[in-house]
Amino acid sequence: MKLDFEFLGRLFYRTFVLPFGKLAVPALSILFATSSVSGQTLGQALNATNLTWTTPFPNQWGFTTIPSQTHDGGSAARSGNPPPSQSSILQTTVTGPGKITFWWNVSDFASGNLSFTVNGLEQTNFFQWGTWRQETIFFSSGSQTLRWIFTGSGVGYVDEVNYSAGSFSPEMTYQPLSQSQVPGLDTMIVTVAQGTPPLSYQWQFNGTTIAGATNSFVVITNTQQTNLGNYQVVVTNSAGSIASSISSLEFGQVAAWGQLDLVGRATATKGMTNIIGIAAGATHNLVVNSSGIVVGWGMNNDGELTLPISLTNAVSVAADFRGSLALFSDEQTFAWGINSAGLNSISNTPSGLSNLVSIAVGGFHALALRSDGKVFAWGGNNLGQTNVPANLSNVVAIAAGFQHSLAVKSDGTVVAWGDGGYGQTNVPVSLTNVVGVAGGLLHSVAILGDGSVRAWGYNAYGQTNVPTTLTNAVAIDAGWHFNVGLKADGTVVAWGLNYVGQTNVPTKLTNVVAVSAAFNHSLALVGSGPPVTASLMSEPTFFSNTFRVKVPSQSGRVYRLEYKSSLADTNWTALPLVAGNGANLVLTDATAFGSQRFYRVRRW
Numbered sequence: 001m002k003l004d005f006e007f008l009g010r011l012f013y014r015t016f017v018l019p020f021g022k023l024a025v026p027a028l029s030i031l032f033a034t035s036s037v038s039g040q041t042l043g044q045a046l047n048a049t050n051l052t053w054t055t056p057f058p059n060q061w062g063f064t065t066i067p068s069q070t071h072d073g074g075s076a077a078r079s080g081n082p083p084p085s086q087s088s089i090l091q092t093t094v095t096g097p098g099k100i101t102f103w104w105n106v107s108d109f110a111s112g113n114l115s116f117t118v119n120g121l122e123q124t125n126f127f128q129w130g131t132w133r134q135e136t137i138f139f140s141s142g143s144q145t146l147r148w149i150f151t152g153s154g155v156g157y158v159d160e161v162n163y164s165a166g167s168f169s170p171e172m173t174y175q176p177l178s179q180s181q182v183p184g185l186d187t188m189i190v191t192v193a194q195g196t197p198p199l200s201y202q203w204q205f206n207g208t209t210i211a212g213a214t215n216s217f218v219v220i221t222n223t224q225q226t227n228l229g230n231y232q233v234v235v236t237n238s239a240g241s242i243a244s245s246i247s248s249l250e251f252g253q254v255a256a257w258g259q260l261d262l263v264g265r266a267t268a269t270k271g272m273t274n275i276i277g278i279a280a281g282a283t284h285n286l287v288v289n290s291s292g293i294v295v296g297w298g299m300n301n302d303g304e305l306t307l308p309i310s311l312t313n314a315v316s317v318a319a320d321f322r323g324s325l326a327l328f329s330d331e332q333t334f335a336w337g338i339n340s341a342g343l344n345s346i347s348n349t350p351s352g353l354s355n356l357v358s359i360a361v362g363g364f365h366a367l368a369l370r371s372d373g374k375v376f377a378w379g380g381n382n383l384g385q386t387n388v389p390a391n392l393s394n395v396v397a398i399a400a401g402f403q404h405s406l407a408v409k410s411d412g413t414v415v416a417w418g419d420g421g422y423g424q425t426n427v428p429v430s431l432t433n434v435v436g437v438a439g440g441l442l443h444s445v446a447i448l449g450d451g452s453v454r455a456w457g458y459n460a461y462g463q464t465n466v467p468t469t470l471t472n473a474v475a476i477d478a479g480w481h482f483n484v485g486l487k488a489d490g491t492v493v494a495w496g497l498n499y500v501g502q503t504n505v506p507t508k509l510t511n512v513v514a515v516s517a518a519f520n521h522s523l524a525l526v527g528s529g530p531p532v533t534a535s536l537m538s539e540p541t542f543f544s545n546t547f548r549v550k551v552p553s554q555s556g557r558v559y560r561l562e563y564k565s566s567l568a569d570t571n572w573t574a575l576p577l578v579a580g581n582g583a584n585l586v587l588t589d590a591t592a593f594g595s596q597r598f599y600r601v602r603r604w
Contacts, residue, residue, distance in 0.1 A: 040063055040065075040075060041053075042055065042061065042063070042077055042090070044075065045063045045064075045065075045075040045076055045077045045159075046076070046077050046102075046158060046159065046160070046161040047072065047074075047159070047160050047161060047162070048092075048161040048162065048163065050163070051092045051094065051161070051163060052092060052093070053090065053091070053092050054091045054092070055088075055089060055090050055091065056089050056091070058080070058082075058086070059079075059080030059081070059082040059086055059087065059088035059089075060080055060088065061077050061078060061079050061080060061088060061089075061090045061148075062077070062078050062079075062080070063075055063076070063077060063078060064076055064078045064157070069157065070157070070159050071103040071105070071132050071157075071159040071160055072159055072160050075159075076157050076158065076159035077090060077148075077157065077158045077159070078155055078156075078157055079114070079148075079150035079155045079156040079157070080150070080155070081153070081154070081155055082150065082151060082152075086151075087149050087150060087151045088149070088150045088151075088155075088156070089147055089148070089149050089150075090147065090148040090149075090158060091145065091146065091147045091148075092145075092146050093143060093144065093145050093146065094139070094143075094144050094146065094163050094165075095142070095143055095144070095165070096139035096140050096141050096142055096143075096144050096165075097138075097139055097140055097141050097165070097166060097167045097168075097196045098138075098139050098144075098163060098164055098165040098166060098196075099136055099137065099138045099139065099163070099164055099168055099196075100136070100137050100139070100146065100161065100162070100163045100164075101134065101135065101136045101160075101161070101162045101164075102134070102135055102158055102159070102160060102161040102162070103132050103133065103134050103135075103158070103159045103160045104116075104126055104132070104133060104135065104148070104156065104157060104158045104159070105126070105131065105132045105133070105156070105157045106126055106150075106154055106155070106156050106157070107154040107155045107156075107157075108154075111152050111153050111154065112150055112151055112152030112153050112154040112155075112156065113125055113126070113150070113151050113152055114126040114148065114149070114150045114156035115148070115149045115151075116135065116137070116146070116147070116148055116149075117146070117147045117149065118137065118139065118144055118145070118146055119144060119145050120145070123137050124137070126156070132159075136194065138168060138194055138195055138196050138197060139196070139197070140196065140197045140198070167196040167237070167238055167239040168195050168196045168239055169195055169196075169237065169239040169240030169241070169242065170193045170194065170195035170199055170235040170236065170237055170239075170240065170241060170242045171193065171194055171195060171242060172191065172192075172193050172235070172242060172244055172245075173192040173193060173194050174190075174191060174192040174262040175191060175244055175245040175247075176189045176190060176191045176231065176232075176233065176244055176245070176247035177189070177190075177247060177262070177264045177267065177269075178246075178247050178248040178249070178269070178270050179247070179249060179264065179267045179268055179269060179270065180249070180250045180251060180252025180254070180268045180269065180270050180271070180272040181220075181223045181249065181250075181251065181252060181255075181268065182223075182251070182252065182253065182254070182255045182268075182509070182526050183223060183224065183225075183251055184222055184223065184224075184508045185222075185223055185255055185506050185508055185509065186219060186220065186221050186222065186223065186506070187219070187220040187223045187227070187249060188217055188218070188219050188220075188260075188267075189203075189217060189218050189220075189231050189247050189249070190216065190217040190260070190262065191216055191217070191233050191235075191244050192216065192262065193216065193235040193242070193244075195235070195237050195239065196237050196238065196239055197237070198237065199235055199236070199237050200214065200235070200236045200237070201213075201214050201215055201216055201233055201234070201235055201236075202214055202233065202234050202236070203218040203231060203232070203233045204231070204232045204233070204234070205227075205229060205230070205231055206229045206230055207230075207232075216233075218231065218233070220249070222508075223249070223251075225251075227249065228249050228250055228251065229248070229249065230246045230247070230248050230249075231246070231247045231248070231249060232244050232245070232246050232247065248270065250270055251273075252268050252270070252271070252272030252273060252275075253272050253273060253274075253275045253525060253526050253527070254268040254272040254275060254278060254287060254523055254524070254525060254526070255268065255506055255509055255512075255523070255524045255526060256268050256285070256521060256522065256523050256524075257501060257502070257504055257505065257506055257521065257522055258479075258500060258501055258502035258504075258520050258521025258522055259500040259501070259502065259519070259520040259521045260500070260501075263283070263284075263297075263298050263299050264297055264298060265280075265281075265283055265284060265285060265297075265298040265299070265521050266501075266521040268523075269285075269295070269297040271295055272287065272295075273289070274289045274290040274291070275287050275288070275289050275290075275525055276288055276289060276290050276315075277314075277315070277316045277317055277514070277525075277556075278317075278514055278515075278516045278523045278524075278525045279317040279318050279319040279324075279361075279516050279523075280319065280477075280479075280516040280517055280518035280521060280522060280523045281298070281304060281319030281320050281321070281322070281323075281324065281361075281518050281519075282320060282321045282322060282480075282518050282519035283298050283299035283301075283304075283322065283519065284296055284297065284298030284299055284300065284304050284305055284319060284322075284324070285297055285298050285319065285523060286317040286318075286319045286324055286326075287317065288314045288315065288316060288317050288326070292312050292313040292314045292315065292328075292329065293312065293314070294307055294311055294314050294317055294326055296324065299322075301322065302322040302323075302337050303336055303337055304319070304322050304323060304324045304336065304337035305324075306336060307324075307336070308334060308336060311326060311334060313328050313329045313330070314326045314327065314328055314329075315327055315328065315329050315554075315555050315556075315582055316358075316359065316555055316556045318359045318360050318361040318366075318400075319361055319518070320361040320362055320363060320400065320402075320518065321361075321362070321363040321364060321402070321519075322337050323335065323336075323337035323361050323364070323366065323379075324336050324337045324361070325359050325360075325361050325366055326359075327356055327357075327358070327359045327368075327555055327556070329582065331354060331355050331356045331357070331371070331555075331581070331582070332353065332354060332356065333349065333353060333356055333359055333368055335349060335361075335366055349366075349368075349376075349378060350376050350377075350378050353368055353370075353376055354370070355370050355371040355372070355581075356368050356369065356370055356371070356555075357369055357370070357371050357555050357556070357579045357580060357581045357582070358397065358398055358555060358556045358579060359398075359556075360398050360399050360400040360405075361400055362379075362385060362400030362401055362402055362403065362404070362405065362439065363380070363400075363401075363402035363403050363441075364379050364380030364382075364403070365377060365378065365379035365380045365381065365385045365386050365400060365403075365405070366378055366379050366400070367398045367399075367400050367405055368398075369395055369396075369397070369398045369407075369579065371579065371581050373393050373394040373395045373396065373409075373410070373579070374392075374393065374395070375388050375392055375395050375398060375405075375407055376388070377405060380403070382403070383403045383404070383418050383419040384417060384418050384419075385400075385401075385403050385404055385405050385417065385418030385419060386405070386418075387417060387418075388405075388417070389415060389417055392407060392409075392415055393409075394409050394410040394411070394576075395407045395408065395409055395410075395415075395579075396408055396409065396410050396558050396577045396578060396579040397435070397436050397437060397558050397577075397579065398437075399436075399437040399438050399439045399444075400439055401418070401419075401424060401439025401440055401441065401442075401443075401444060401478070402419070402439070402440070402441045402442070402480070403418055403419035404416060404417065404418030404419045404420065404424050404425050404439055404444070405417055405418050405439070406437040406438075406439050406444055407437075408434050408435065408436065408437055408446075408558070408577070409577075410576040410577045410578065411432075411576060411577075412432050412433045412434050412435070412449065412574075412577060413427075413431070413432060413434065414427045414431055414434050414437060414446055415427070416444060419442075421442070422442040422443070422457050422458035423456060423457045423458070424439070424440075424442050424443050424444045424456065424457030424458065425444070426456060426457075427444075427456070428454065428456055431446060431454060433448045433449045433450065433574070434446045434447070434448055434449075435447055435448065435449050435558050435560070435577065435604040436475065436476055436558060436604050437476075438476050438477045438478040438483070438517075439478055440457070440458075440463060440478035440479060440480055440481065440482075440483070441458070441479075441480035441481060442457055442458035442481075443455060443456065443457030443458045443459065443463050443464055443478065443481075444456055444457050444478070445464075445476050445477075445478050445483050446476070447473050447474070447475065447476040447485070447604065449560070449574060449602075451471055451472040451473050451474070451488065452466075452471070452473065453466045453470055453473050453476060453485055454466065455483065458481075460481070461481045461482070461496050461497035462495060462496055462497075463478075463481050463482055463483055463495065463496035463497065465495065466495070467493055467495050469493055470485045470487070470493045470495075471487070472487050472488040472489070473485045473486065473487055473488075474486055474487065474488050474531050474533050474604060475514060475515055475531070475604065476515075477515050477516050477517040477522075478517055479496070479497075479502055479517035479518055479519060479520060479521075479522065480497075480518075480519050480520065481496050481497035482494060482495065482496030482497050482498065482502050482503050482517065482520075483495060483496055483517065484503075484505075484515045484516075484517045484522050484524075485515070486512055486513075486514070486515045486524075486531065488530060488531065488533055489530050490510050490511045490512050490513070490527075490529065490530035490531060491509070491510060491512065492505045492509060492512050492515060492524055493505070494517075494522065497520075499520075500520050500521075502517075502520045502521055502522060505522075509524060509526070510526075511526050511527050511528065511529055511530060512524045512525065512526055512527075512531070513525050513526070513527040513530075513531045513532075514531075532603075533602055533603060533604070534600060534601060534602060534603070535551040535552065535553075535559060535601040535602070535603050536551065536552065537549045537550070537551055537599070537601055538550045538551070540599075542592065545590070545591070545592050545593055546588060546589065546590050546592060547563075547588070547589040547592040547597065547599065548586055548587070548588050548589075549561070549586070549587055549599065549601070550584045550585065550586055550587075551584065551585050551587060551601050552583075552584055552585075553580030553581055553582060553583060553584065553585045553603075554580045554582060554603075555580055555581060555582040556580065557579075557580040557603050557604060558577050558578070558579060558580065558603065558604045559577070559578045559579075559580055559585060559587065559601060559602070559603045560574055560575060560576070560577050560578065560587075560601070560602050560603075561575045561578075561587040561588070561589060561599060561600075561601055562574050562575065562599070562600050562601070562602060563575070563589060563592075563597045563598060563599045563600075564597070564598055565594055565596065565597055565598070566596075566598075567598055572600065575587070575588075575589055580603070587601060
């Protein structure tokens, strides 16, 4: 099994490369600085004088005894600083079976890579600067050549190496997660175990062996009622065996895809029924159900899943980098999660936050829209993402990119502010008839009333190249370098960067009514049919050339009254957009001249 790392700000993922693809696991510890001195043996610096250590010339490994640059406060081995195309190697040889445990790190802001190999095969690596992290690697019988290899700029550190000979029975590193799945989609249940290789796996369903299920994961294709129940895996090697915890599978309304990890951000947790809103964050997810209860799952390093006990009567949720936001039925909002963004408490929100109809969360900032069309912003503002333009008014929809912000006005135009380094705030001059927007890491996307989609900004991964298959779009969202679009027929189209499957929409996914995208995964809310794009009208009135009608509304949605003078007419005339507020809206046509008009109300 090979391991590598993916960098996300100051957050690292230990990635298990399994037969089905990459599986990211969070790895966090304490941050240390760097430097080096010399004057002792490698064995002393590594706390492993029982092993024979070598370091080939040039770019030899040395030592540091500055406490802040070691893990144990005493000494540590320090790599050389190799020029491009060269490496700095630390090496020892042991006889298996056995296991080795060590701590390692790389220097602050280094762009180098520290890898660990056994007999020339990479087992794990440490990419870019971050935290001291402990690793444990098991070996089979025979001679094992161990190497720590640093390449690139900066330096690498290794400390507190301990080798133990012998065979070790399996241990569960990560237990399989319970989850829910949309009927008919494929389900994958994953576990990670360690111990003296080789390890063998046998999955069970409700206590009965599943024929052929002998990998570290099991796939249930076309999930049906007969597949619901309890799954467990027994891991065995020459020294013993261990059974995992129970992973239960049930039906739900939320589908997920993209970056596989053991905190389940690309799977749906249990309890996904009666869901009315979804939000994908960088490493966590939020949903709200019809009872106003918010449920979250994924990583919780910054309190993004530490939901306040008093959080009830929610009507919508928003999430992004490591922050969470909820809108309540009384049109108030509450934020929690990463503190540096000012999102950890309602006391951090601006004054005047009442009568809210929509919310959004970016990388380190948040937005809220009031029913009178005024936008509020707070949190990180290093690139002006919370500097709402002074003349911005009549806003009906908002979106937050990583460090930029977007707003749709009632006349269908878009205003953007904040980070524009890659053109993500350069709204196309010809862009009109917009009914919704979304912001990615460095790009922006808009959906138009005619069902077409426009995108602009950074395009290294094709994220602004809208597929020709995306027509009749009714909703849009943006991940960091990719997008997902929902069509009127309930199907989903995704495009852009796809290195971990974030654009691999499940092939049998239909009847989708909402989508949400984040760092490198997506969520879809599945209903009983395609999305409803029209609203029922009631209490129509006509007086003095003015037509009025009531429609029920939902916060976060946009509504528009349209008319035509004859049913034979091809086109509808659109009136200004109106933001939903969770109550009945009164939509008005103040120009109702002529002998007759036919009306409809659309929603996005």
